[in-house]
Amino acid sequence: MSKGFRLKTLGVALIISSFAMAFLSAWMWFSSNRSWQEHLTRSYVAGISLYETLRIGAAPPAGLQVTDLSLDQAALAHRGQFLRLQDIPTPAFVTIVSIKGPGRDPVSGETLSLGIVSGNMQYAVSELVSDGGQSAAQKLGNVTRLLATYCSEPILFARMGAQPWKQIDGRAVWGCSVAPRDLRLAGALLCLVALAALASLVHDTSAHFDRFAKALQNRRRLGGPESYAVQGPQELRDIVLAVNRYLEDERDQLSKRASVLSGVSHDLGTPATRLRLRTALIKEQDLREKFDADIDSMTEMIESVLDYTRSEMNEETPRQLSLTSLLEALVADYQDTGRPVSLMALEQPQIEVSRSVFASSIGHASLPAGQRILVSARPVSLKRAISNLIENALKYGRRASVELTANKDHATIVIEDEGSGMSAADVEAVIAPFKRGNNTRAVDGFGLGLTIVATVAEQHGGRLYFETGAQGLRACLEICRN
Structure with a gap:
């Protein structure tokens, strides 16, 4: 296991790297x-000097051949x-320019005629030579600076x-070979x-x-x-190690709890059997029945605690199943034994419909009739939870009505009784282990049924809640579909 970096170290490294990349990019850009400004200025000055060469025959500036x-x-x-x-390239483009100074030239009054021949482009020089506030030399300097802007190796005739x-060769002044390397685009890239790399590193770190x-x-779930x-x-490694240690301790505690309860249940089997044999010798029937009831209550209590512990250990592997078929089979089993359990017509799941050319807003639509509702669940624990809710409805409300509703995210199993005398708030208060309501004293049980159902609901990414229905109390078991 390789040692991971610390976020503090990463933050300092990112700050230093950001400043370094920004400084390097800025240096490349401004450099x-x-x-380029120096290159263009040299070309501009060369153009001004060239005008004097053409006008009075002075020596041409350095780099120019006339x-x-x-x-x-x-x-x-x-x-x-x-x-x-x-020596004209083929094909070629010709730009013809006439340059006049402001007003009448007091020295010669002559006009400079230029023919610029390039194998790549025509030059837009009309705005450069039409400014009446500049001298003819400055206008020629603007033209030569424009030539230096483009890497086109033009030939001048003046x-x-x-x-x-005269033919003027100025490639040593404004040609491509003497143009500086332009690193501005490289600096921006x-x-x-660098920003993309830093963003990726931050995103990858947060993704962990x-x-x-x-x-x-x-x-x-x-x-x-x-x-x-x-x-x-x-x-994060420290957090994961702490979580792993916690999970290991939790598994050990649950395993020890299950082992102890299993051992107690096994050990109680022998004295319970002896007690049953001895109670059979009691001639008084009422006393014998009371002893048998106490023995049954004791063993059932142990089994209930074991069921709750098994639900906490969560050892069953989830798999995809049809919740519709599960409810139909479960209700059919109760009906076969004559129990008053009914299954309401399954409500078709509602799904969101996005905008289209026919609908300007998001709406809802139902799936076709007969469509099975599929969920990823633990079938044994889920069936046990539903059975507990049905048994509670039968014990405290005489009848049980089962209904299934669903949307794209959740499926809800609703079990409604015919009136248990308890409100939704009362039932919410007795979900804790070994809690029972005031109207349940005459009913067998140890107060673990709803606790097991709530645990199963949490394992399936859902919850257990209660509502007041039209007939009685509605127990709603909501689970996540995906």
């Missing part, structure tokens, strides 16, 4: 953003036929006024991956607690294991 076109190539450029020039056409809580909730697997964080 790339700064590098060459004159031959006469025939210049003639094609003059006619705007840039696609027919040499002419200042009536000067010769890293942040998302959820699974263990659900296993404990369903233990009595579904027959849980003798012990639970020790896994997850250290705090």
Whole structure:
């Protein structure tokens, strides 16, 4: 068994990891953003310097190569036929730009004509060169900065006024090879991956607690294991170990209790038999019958306690069964012996119907007639619980009427008598072991029947409650279907 991590350690690790991932992602984002801003600024400055090179013939800025076109190539450029020039990619896109400064240029008054040839795209430069508040050099700087924004390796052809056409190679300034690595998308993805990993770790950790809580909730109803697997964080491991020790102690106590009661029942068999033999020698009939009644009461008390202990030990394995068939067979057994037990017409289970194009709200519908109600239950203990409720109705209310209702989550078995003289509140108060009502003094029993029924109901994820019906008292045994 490997040692689990502690939630305190996990929390500190998650906080440190979150800060580290956030710092790394932010560094990648801002570092790339700064590098790109520097790259675009260099391209902008190169464009401003290039304007002076074209205007007065100054030395070109570093990284730019400016060459004159031959006469025939210049003639094609003059006619705007840039696609027919040499070394032009195929296919290609041409962007033609005319740049003028604000007002009349006091130096030359010339217009800069540009032909931008790219194998990938046309450039949207109309807004960059139409601003009347900028100089012609700034406008050219905006164009070169736009070229640096896209990795398209364009070729520039330029002419200042009536000067010769020139070809400009600026790949060393705004080309793809000199563009900085853009890590912003990688930083964002890293942040998302880190968040997903942290969320998964937190979800997986909490899932250990959820699974263990659900296993404990369903233990009595579904027959849980003798012990639970020790896994997850250290705090959960400590809890599971404590629960396992508690379950082991509980099993030992129940086993010892059952062994003691079984031994007492067996040991009482011999003196009870001797007492019966000796009472048979008593000539007075009334006294002999009283002795026999006391002996029977003593042995029945022991058997009742044993039944209650067996129901607590919960050793029966649940299985799927038809609750409809179980009730029909049980009621038929009582009717065969002439007991006044009747089975009401089974009410069809109501199920929720979701919204559809024909219904704007959630409604209910009934299952087809004859549909069996299936449950996952312990048949022996469930049959014993139903029999106890029927016997109580017959003892205290003369007749028993059995009814079954169900929905998608629960099934409820209702046993109604014809008036026992007790209210629902009175019966709720005598569910505890060995508690009996004031009107039951003349009826045999030891007050364990309802306690056993309530225990069985809890084992099936339900409850035992009482209502006042039209004829008498209604005992409702509710169990979980799933």
